[in-house]
Amino acid sequence: xxxxxxxxxxxxxxxxxxxxxxxxxxxxxxxxxxxxxxxxxxxxxxxxxxxxxxxxxxxxxxxxxxxxxxxxxxxxxxxxxxxxxxxxxxxxxxxxxxxxxxxxxxxxxxxxxxxxxxxxxxxxxxxxxxxxxxxxxxxxxxxxxxxxxxxxxxxxxxxxxxxxxxxxxxxxxxxxxxxxxxxxxxxxxxxxxxxxxxxxxxxxxxxxxxxxxxxxxxxxxxxxxxxxxxxxxxxxxxxxxxxxxxxxxxxxxxxxxxxxxxxxxxxxxxxxxxxxxxxxxxxxxxxxxxxxxxxxxxxxxxxxxxxxxxxxxxxxxxxxxxxxxxxxxxxxxxxxxxxxxxxxxxxxxxxxxxxxxxxxxxxxxxxxxxxxxxxxxxxxxxxxxxxxxxxxxxxxxxxxxxxxxxxxxxxxxxxxxxxxxxxxxxxxxxxxxxxxxxxxxxxxxxxxxxxxxxxxxxxxxxxxxxxxxxxxxxxxxxxxxxxxxxxxxxxxxxxxxxxxxxxxxxxxxxxxxxxxxxxxxxxxxxxxxxxxxxxxxxxxxxxxxxxxxxxxxxxxxxxxxxxxxxxxxxxxxxxxxxxxxxxxxxxxxxxxxxxxxxxxxxxxxxxxxxxxxxxxxxxxxxxxxxxxxxxxxxxxxxxxxxxxxxxxxxxxxxxxxxxxxxxxxxxxxxxxxxxxxxxxxxxxxxxxxxxxxxxxxxxxxxxxxxxxxxxxxxxxxxxxxxxxxxxxxxxxxxxxxxxxxxxxxxxxxxxxxxxxxxxxxxxxxxxxxxxxxxxx
Amino acid sequence: xxxxxxxxxxxxxxxxxxxxxxxxxxxxxxxxxxxxxxxxxxxxxxxxxxxxxxxxxxxxxxxxxxxxxxxxxxxxxxxxxxxxxxxxxxxxxxxxxxxxxxxxxxxxxxxx
Numbered sequence: 105x106x107x108x109x110x111x112x113x114x115x116x117x118x119x120x121x122x123x124x125x126x127x128x129x130x131x132x133x134x135x136x137x138x139x140x141x142x143x144x145x146x147x148x149x150x151x152x153x154x155x156x157x158x159x160x161x162x163x164x165x166x167x168x169x170x171x172x173x174x175x176x177x178x179x180x181x182x183x184x185x186x187x188x189x190x191x192x193x194x195x196x197x198x199x200x201x202x203x204x205x206x207x208x209x210x211x212x213x214x215x216x217x218x219x220x221x222x223x224x225x226x227x228x229x230x231x232x233x234x235x236x237x238x239x240x241x242x243x244x245x246x247x248x249x250x251x252x253x254x255x256x257x258x259x260x261x262x263x264x265x266x267x268x269x270x271x272x273x274x275x276x277x278x279x280x281x282x283x284x285x286x287x288x289x290x291x292x293x294x295x296x297x298x299x300x301x302x303x304x305x306x307x308x309x310x311x312x313x314x315x316x317x318x319x320x321x322x323x324x325x326x327x328x329x330x331x332x333x334x335x336x337x338x339x340x341x342x343x344x345x346x347x348x349x350x351x352x353x354x355x356x357x358x359x360x361x362x363x364x365x366x367x368x369x370x371x372x373x374x375x376x377x378x379x380x381x382x383x384x385x386x387x388x389x390x391x392x393x394x395x396x397x398x399x400x401x402x403x404x405x406x407x408x409x410x411x412x413x414x415x416x417x418x419x420x421x422x423x424x425x426x427x428x429x430x431x432x433x434x435x436x437x438x439x440x441x442x443x444x445x446x447x448x449x450x451x452x453x454x455x456x457x458x459x460x461x462x463x464x465x466x467x468x469x470x471x472x473x474x475x476x477x478x479x480x481x482x483x484x485x486x487x488x489x490x491x492x493x494x495x496x497x498x499x500x501x502x503x504x505x506x507x508x509x510x511x512x513x514x515x516x517x518x519x520x521x522x523x524x525x526x527x528x529x530x531x532x533x534x535x536x537x538x539x540x541x542x543x544x545x546x547x548x549x550x551x552x553x554x555x556x557x558x559x560x561x562x563x564x565x566x567x568x569x570x571x572x573x574x575x576x577x578x579x580x581x582x583x584x585x586x587x588x589x590x591x592x593x594x595x596x597x598x599x600x601x602x603x604x605x606x607x608x609x610x611x612x613x614x615x616x617x618x619x620x621x622x623x624x625x626x627x628x629x630x631x632x633x634x635x636x637x638x639x640x641x642x643x644x645x646x647x648x649x650x651x652x653x654x655x656x657x658x659x660x661x662x663x664x665x666x667x668x669x670x671x672x673x674x675x676x677x678x679x680x681x682x683x684x685x686x687x688x689x690x691x692x693x694x695x696x697x698x699x700x701x702x703x704x705x706x707x708x709x710x711x712x713x714x715x716x717x718x719x720x721x722x723x724x725x726x727x728x729x730x731x732x733x734x735x736x737x738x739x740x741x742x743x744x745x746x747x748x749x750x751x752x753x754x755x756x757x758x759x760x761x762x763x764x765x766x767x768x769x770x771x772x773x774x775x776x777x778x779x780x781x782x783x784x785x786x787x788x789x790x791x792x793x794x795x796x797x798x799x800x801x802x803x804x805x806x807x808x809x810x811x812x813x814x815x816x817x818x819x820x821x822x823x824x825x826x827x828x829x830x831x832x833x834x835x836x837x838x839x840x841x842x843x844x845x846x847x848x849x850x851x852x853x854x855x856x857x858x859x860x861x862x863x864x865x866x867x868x869x870x871x872x873x874x875x876x877x878x879x880x
Numbered sequence: 881x882x883x884x885x886x887x888x889x890x891x892x893x894x895x896x897x898x899x900x901x902x903x904x905x906x907x908x909x910x911x912x913x914x915x916x917x918x919x920x921x922x923x924x925x926x927x928x929x930x931x932x933x934x935x936x937x938x939x940x941x942x943x944x945x946x947x948x949x950x951x952x953x954x955x956x957x958x959x960x961x962x963x964x965x966x967x968x969x970x971x972x973x974x975x976x977x978x979x980x981x982x983x984x985x986x987x988x989x990x991x992x
Contacts, residue, residue: 288964288966288967289955289963289964289967290966290967290975291948291951291955291972291976291978291979292974292975292978292979294951294979295975295978295979295982298982299982332963333954333955333960333963333964334963334964336950336951337951337954337955340950340951341947341948341951341979343947344943344944344947344948344983345944345979345982345986347940348937348940348944348983348986348987348990349982351933351990352986352989352990358932358933358936377947380950380954385891387959388891388894388895388898389890389891389894390890393883393886393887393890393891394887396883396884396887397884397888397891400884
């Protein structure tokens, strides 16, 4: 047969292209390793890495029951119960499998390369998802887009060992399985959806997105009058199994029965049960009697539901939304009520430029793709529309939710792009064949089972004439002996076009076709170039090792963080307690192996505020706090020497704000601003500012670096006073090469029982002033 | 009220007349599961939810069994055959078993 030769080629080509896409996706994430080294990045990954090490070393049960006394001193943290264990278990599993086959891979390398490996799988699931929506050529495009889109790369470069690395794969794959389940009405696919949902729950807090989007899809279909038994089967299997499974994760626990985030899913589940029951009864009795029964039933259900809800909400069984979710609906909420959430930069609203930066041309194609989904509007297209609407909103609210938007943008952009290509690449012969009256006969040799299912659905509910027509056409096609089981993309598109009965006019002119196709190809080149540029320039920095260009163009590596942590590891007692702002807690625990007071798991606001208080009050007040918490060392970041803007003085306002929230008597934000409302560190700095421990630690001996004059803070471009601050309760323990990290040791109480201030003054040989004696 | 009575009567007669035996079997199983669930719920209202996980495991086990049986009923119903072209009754039963294995594995884990 004539159709056989292209399909054979397609059969070989598709896997090859997919493998190539996976290779590109993986290799474009390796910039950081080539440029720096195979190292864990940033902050949260260090915690994941540390727990993975624990898991590999001590086994699963020990990990599950792990009480970590080295963090949140003196409270400690129940790690097993407060963590999403998915990523750790995944890497430990990979590690153990590799070791079983005698590949002695270090666990660090498994962790470093986990996210790139999963990005290959993500691309593959994008292919599957888009294939369900349009055809496999669109699927290939979607896979290629998602493989290199910076919006996803930003969270999945090598070394970025974070939950999102595997969660995006799980998100896309769960959605694919869900769509497959709705299309086929198979309980098996519903079960698979639930299982992958479980994996997702174990991996990332963003599982709530699935928990709400899938019920929303089911609910919308219900409202559109598209209830079908397939929907019932897929949704109830997914919900019943998925919810039960999700409760097996200790961190999630009973939340699915309590919190409002999960209630929508429960409500839709109940609604579907009632609806299906009503449908069942409708099958048995005449319509007139059915209406009477229905009215009675609705009244009864409404009364029961109202009473039940009132009782539950008054008795407090259903918990209100958590703060992080309020901040999703009201962007100003977090700033006012929960500074700890607002202080995280990735929780800030997205700037419009970052949409272009992260998605480039996809952001233009995205609305077009959504429009094309509206045109088709089968069950699965409704899902994509809902997904795009909600993901767009959330991406606008929070920078890091750009991540959930990226897959749907890639999918719909691929649909738009491939529709354009279909239109402009189609040779006249094809189109004429399609528009000819016996179109189904030509399309017949293709296996059209995928078409039969959705079409049957449309016919069953009688919602659309076109769908019914499609069903008839597809059924006719199916009846003819369809032996070749290939699902060749173009032939299928033809069949779909034929089935929908739409006339498509070919574009005959070679020049207009060439113009558009060339332009589209050019866009692709630009896109690939942009993605590589963004990935290498912005998203591949490990942030624990910094690189800067010197004036002659050579690269300078700034490795102060690891220098400081290494010093801590080697020079402090095993149980030394080191206080720092919470940002560095995970890194210190992971790299320096010391006990920390607060870390990036910001579960206890009061404890963080206590650290904030110790940083922002004067030495005397702060010393009490330090002694109470057995602090041995204090670690701060200071970027003034090399101009590193993410240092503690710049974060200081957040410390003050968070501290003020808990200790309003000790810390006042207004006192840190000059009368003109400026945040200054130079001569104009307020007295409170100059006396605060953070200021003193940052600028201690800073002026000496400049030989006593012209000390300039390069971050805040401030000319510092020649006379720097003095410290009496702390002593400098270590300062790194570029002054980026400074470690101070907390002094013991004076042996002679003096005030530490006095004893320091005495040691310096200063004579006490008579006035101070008199005051005593 | 009278209308509802006649409607219910005709529903019952139609049900007993038109339903295949296998579906009736599934229906009786579903009624049994429903009753089990209701008994558990009533018990919890009277005696309290402690231990919560055991209650949830038991209750969700009934809910899941119920909907899985409903799935089986829908998929094996000859009237719905056109909606499930790829699902034979045997396949539906296999799915039912697979789902039940997963569910009760989780239930057993959750009970303890």
